[in-house]
Amino acid sequence: MTFKLLAARLIMAVTVPVILVTATLYPIFQAHLDARLDSTISIANAKIEAGERSLKREVNASINHLLATAEMPLLKRYLSGVGVARSPFQEEMQQITAAQLHTLLDTLLPHYVRYTQFSLIDLDGRELLRVGHDPLAQAENHVTAIFFQEAMTLAPRDLYISPPRRHLPHESGHTVGIAVMDITTPVFDTEGTRKGVLRFTLDWEYLAADIEQNLAMDAWGHPFMVDSEGSWLLTETQGPLSFGGSFATDSPEVWEALQLRHRGKTTLSNRLVIFSAYDTRTYHYQSLAGMVVSQPGRDPWQLGVIIEKPSLGELLAEDVTPLLITLLLYVLSITFGVFWAISYHRQQRLRHRTQRLSHEAHQYAHDVRDLYENAPCGYHSLDSDGRVVKINRTELNWLGYSAAEVIDKRLYRDFITPETRDAFDTAFQGVLGPDQEGSAECALLTRSGERLPVIIQATAYIAAHGFVHSRAMVFDLSERKKMEETLAQQAMTDPLTGLGNRRFLQDQAAMEIARARRSGAPLGLIVIDLDHFKRINDEYGHDVGDIVLQAFARTAKEQLREGDVLCRMGGEEFAVLLPDTTQHQALQVAERLRQALETSPVEVDHELNAGRKLNYTASLGVTLVMADEPSLKPAIKRADRGLYLAKEQGRNQVNWQNGMAD
């Protein structure tokens, strides 16, 4: 359980800092990435613009050359001789002019790398003149060519620009075909008569080289240039497309994006396409050109670059410092988290342990309090005045008071019965004195008026400044007293008959004698002895003898008053104390007893006595206890003498003995 908790906290300690650090750093890196992207876009736009400018500049210069050439008097003079009947002289002059023109153009060509060919075409599409890198090429008829047909409809200074095209290798065996584009303008003779078309063929790869160089942005930039039909216009050799290939098929998603706008940028998953339209027809050239036309459906071109969006990895790879700082932050935050988790876990364990100990301490305190409050003995503490400052529930229950009624309100000695109060006071003085302890056996007076015998054992609680209070244990003695009483009772009772024994008789006699002395009332005494009891034992057995003795006790009690004291003196001899009884009355009681015994045979289960009861009798000596006699002894002596005489005289009779006679 504890390990699981620690593991959960550790996971949290790692996860939370990682989330926090990531949440903090992510916007920073994102902003950094956005800035990098913005700067990349700016650079790309600048490069696209530079590419456009470069292309425009080159084409522009070529147009100016074309128009200037078309305006050359030498050319016009040459054209004036074309298509007209000439004299031999004029023919010679025409050939000289043609040679001069050819020489001029031939001289011009090597100075401008971008040109591959100059050609002058007559109204029938035949080449009048051609200067170029492929001098062996045979003259062509261009009457069906678009550039020828378009140029033939143009006014002076208007011009036609063809889309770049692959210049096919000539049959002569030149196998290298290069990409070229044509710019053409109509030409007129000195009279202003249309005489044909002047065409400059430009090396497209030379024109586009700048674009490729400008847009190849390190490793992540991929330049492109396509016409409005999706034809690839670049001559790169590394890419999947060669000049004239279908970009629309090769990169359909980029092509689709290019269809929507002429300028701007589009995001394709992790790539960014930045592009701009280039329209040869609508550019305002710094030239004297009039209208510019081109092949229908091929303009505008799209010039742009595809770049990989910068990634966080690239960014961090460029500069490891942020990466190191980030890692440091993660390590620090995770370390802090783990440290927190472990210390928190320890704290929790400590807290649980403290709570458990506190709980145990509370439980212990509760147990101690419970033991104090509900102990089988009373506990109390008294201040030096004897006032109750503390008392347990057991003792309060004995007394019948509540704590509120007793504590700080009552003196403990008020709960002690007056008879035992001295003993308590003495013991309490002992606690306050040098012995610092005391004990007393006293009785508590309860609220309901009952007396509760107790023994109080107390000691003093002494602090540095002296006596604080007493500490007393109070034991209930009522059970013990009852037990003592029972034992005392048993000590004075004859177990066979349940009558008091000789000791009991002496105790009772002392009281009755004292009372008789106080009251002056006569006190009678009868001593009874069963007749021939030995014979009963002998004949019927000891058990029957016991039964007879018990029957005697019952019969005798029936004949006596409540205050009379019947005791067994021993063996088959009994005595009766008769308080407040005169001689006459005593003799009457004795006689009544004798008769009752004589007429109360005992039912015994014995073979000798089958179906019959056992008769028995007793002899009785009677006397009065004299007022001046200190004990019962003399009276018993007299009664015994009377008994002896009764036996002597035949038994089953009463004999009176007068005390005065002694």
Ligand SMILES: Nc1nc2c(ncn2[C@@H]2O[C@H](COP(=O)(O)OP(=O)(O)OP(=O)(O)O)[C@@H](O)[C@H]2O)c(=O)[nH]1
């Ligand atoms: N069964 C029984 N017999 C007892 C008990 N105590 C004394 N005895 C008997 O009582 C008899 C007393 O006999 P004796 O003193 O000779 O007197 P007696 O036989 O009564 O003769 P008299 O007194 O002269 O009439 C003895 O045999 C005792 O053993 C007792 O608790 N139970």
